[in-house]
Amino acid sequence: MHRDLLRLARAERSVRVHLACCLAAAVAAGLLVLVQAELLAGVLSGRFAAAVLLPLALVVACRGLLGWAQGVLAGRAATALKSALRRLLLGRVEGLGPAYRSGELVTLAGRGLDALDPYLTGYLPAVAVAGVVPLAVVVRLFVADLATAVIVVLTLPLIPIFGALVGWTTKTVTERQWRALARLGGHFLDVVRGLPTLRAFGRARYQASVIREVAEAHRAATMRTLRVAFLSSLVLELVASLSLALVAVPVGLRLLSGSLDLRTALLVLLLAPEAYLPLRAMGTRFHAAMEGVAAADEVFAVVNPQQETGPEIGQETGPAAARTGAGRAAPAGGPPEIRLEDVTVRYPGREETALHRVSLVIRPGERVAIVGPSGAGKSTLLHLLLGFVTPSEGRVLADGTDLAGLDLDEWRRRLAFVPQRPHLFATSVADNIALGSADGPLNTDAAVIRAAAEAAQVAEFAGALPQGYDTPLGERGANLSAGQRQRVALARAFCRPAAQVLLLDEPTARLDGRSEAAIVAATRRLAEGRTAIIVAHRPAMIDLADRVVRLDGGALVPQVPAQGGEAR
């Protein structure tokens, strides 16, 4: 069993108990086959009376019951383990930083974990049965008939040997083919997604023939591989059935000479296939099980990243681990003075620094615009103040206290953040706004939310939504325009009256003129009495600031007074 998975399964009581019972049920059902063969051989040989049919029916009933129990318990173990993995994975999300391959993570935590089902409910029980039942069959055969037992013992190892041999020789080819299959699906999805673009350039019909050709080439290649890959199952099937012939024919001849009784002969005939069956069942479930193992590997690679990324990434330079609930409380009072001292930020796996020896003082209540070309480190600066990233060198001070020593939850309570592309959660408009509230959506007064919505000019469009403030948003919810999304995010900040520092990341990017004007006006009001640090690239936003800080390539460019300030 997968090492990390095993550790987790042991730690989770409901997984441990259910899995153990499930495997026990599978093994017990497998052993009952021996009893069933015993009784059946007795009845058919005429040794036992017809009355034995009753215990036979009972054994059959027990097998059915155990099979049912095995399935139910496996289902329980699988769901419990998936929940545990999901909790582990989702618990790590914050520590991974905002930019971590988010799409893959969502898939992995959702459908990706379902790949574990065949592993837990099919493969593991099959392994348990394969470990016990063939052995029991062989022991029984030794007692019943030495010659048969020897044949089975000699041929039985051929199954794993041939399985491994053929599997080993075709492994790389098969794997390449499965990857090609995935790529083929990817190609088709790609073409379907890009259909509007293809249509615009008159290439849509041409691609249909490309789809056919690619699929045909893929089919031909796959069939070449399968011809070899399926040889493994051919060999296994042949070993199993020829062994049966190898057992049955001599047994028949010995019956003829009278050196064997019929009951033993029938028992041998019934039992011999049962020695091979578990091993073959395990083999057929192997491939699906390996997909589950791959999913588990992915989960643990996310959860224990050091195994994957190696030690060269210093812990202190990586994205901040969840460091909440500890550290000193931030000094309360008015807006803090924020001081960056020679701060350098380096992201793991990147050569260049995201911020390079930046020193900056932001006075309480000051409005600072951060400008610079994309990739200059503007967003990193905000993430630094939010505690999403920590400095590799230098320090960030709030009212003279190093941010590294502060309780992050406490500190963030004094901040209000409007990201460049705010995420709208799959809840109502009102709950999306109430995210900003320190009390949580359930404890926030509807009037407070309305007021924030008014201030951020959400009210303008919220009334027109199908269910007003109760309209669900998110992927399957109402589609808001970029400007409307920004305003919802801004309303979150308005919903946080205690916030002293405003961090805005290009709040007017992708907006048209009128939406921009609305956001600028709302931001101006929100910034009153607060420190505001605004990453901006549109003049209207820059105009709002007392001071413009220019970043280029992660470094500060000598400061210039705000253009807009001059114009005023």
Added chain:
Amino acid sequence: MSRAQTTTAASPLAVVTGTGMGRRLVLAALAAAAADLAGVALIASAAWLITRAAEQPPLAALSVAIVAVRAFATTRGVFRYGERLAGHDVALRAQAGTRERLYRALIPAGPLPQRGADLLSRMVDDTDAVQDLLVRCLLPAVAALITGVAAVVVAGFLLPAAAFALAAGLLVAGVLLPAGTAAAARRWSARIAPARADLAARVADLVHGAADLAAYGARDRALSAAMDADGRLSRLERGQAWINAAALGVGMLTQGLTVVAVVLTAQAAGLDRVATAVAALTSLVAFEPALPLAAAGERFAGVVAALRRLGETAATPPAVREPADPAPAPEPPLTVEVDDLVVRHGGREPALNGVSLTLTPGRRVAVVGPSGAGKSTLLSALMRTVEIESGAIRLDGVDVRRLSSDDVRALVTGLTQDPYVFQATVGDNLRLAGPQASTEDIEAAVRRARLDAWTERTGWDTVLGEDGRTVSGGQLQRLALARALLYDPPVLLLDEPAEALDEETADLLMADLLDATRGRTMLLVTHRLRGLEQVDEIVVLEGGRVTQRGAHADLVAAPGYYRDLWESEALTRPRG
């Protein structure tokens, strides 16, 4: 839509049969049946051999049985091998055919409306269902049927009463149980699908909204909401596992009890030992192909649902009506007339409500207006990807409804909304707009789209990532612009070419663009007013109507949307 639904639901095989693969399918089914029959025959002949040998007849009496045992033992594996090869070959062909047909059906369907990326990828997954239908449902079912009938016939020769018992048992295991699991799967998936979607949404919130949640200290709340959704899904999955496990258990029970019943009837009828053993063991093994059908029934429900979804997608009505007898496409240079155009999406308010404009050859017109004013709808109507409700669009006097939409797009096209980057090299991504273009043409288009610095850095052969991950928004936009310039249609449409660029680059790009398109017929949708003094006419769209039109100087002089926007832009623009 409902017609397509019923036809697909009634016969999921319609998807497969279209490709003329009946022969291959029959071959695969026969191989599957032969493998299963060989398995039953192996046990039956071995049972006969042993029980008959116990009666100690002359050896010659056993020779046929000995040969049979060896023959069946060998052929079973060979037939199984043939079945697996033939089955996978058919399945791969069927899947390829399904994908191609689905794609062909989507071509005229217009922009797939309100279809998220995950819905599209689900559609692609659905095409895999055809494979499962054949390999996991159809072929095993046919093989089980043939084997079952053969076993019942054999039992019938030995003892009709035993044959009845066997037939009843096989019906339960091979028909009733799969039907039950299929019905249960339908019912459960109706409950599980929303729970799964709910969990996916919460997980997506937690991951994509990680920054928002962390900044507002709301992560724990979101995490517990996600785990609640996980709990609800787990409960449902456990319920489903219960049903499937029960089907498995009942199947095993049926098999065992059938054997008991066969032995009981044989003994009651005073059947001899040889016939009893053969009947009992044949019954036992005849269940082996039938028992997995319960699991196949569960999958079958999913397959049918997937095929129904595909049928619905493929039956999406075409975005525009193609003429039965298309008029020949007019020759450029073209005059485009938009005359009192009304376009409506679904049953909503008209997106365009009486818009008129004229583009004579060499004339450049800009369309400005707030988001949702109908700017992009106007371009879609010109490209014939949305239907015209009333009014007309004419190319050199020919109504576009009399032309094939492909011909229209060969004349009128360009940079559309949401351009797409394919998983292909930079060169191939560009060349799709000009397969015959020379290297010089491509380089010129790249230069004019201000993409040259980027292509120099990445090279022409870099494969652009899934979802264009390696391409920033600005680069994507410029790549799309380069495509439009390379395609060089007689009437060039540009939808927000400077979108997602930073201020400086956007200004440079617009200046270049206006410079490079001088003397060309062009319709430009934009929300940046800078440089628009160079175009011949500006049309202001608001709420689907033209509210203002004229040259830049006229519009700036008159009160309205344009002047407001210009003033706010000019005010905030550093000395320019």
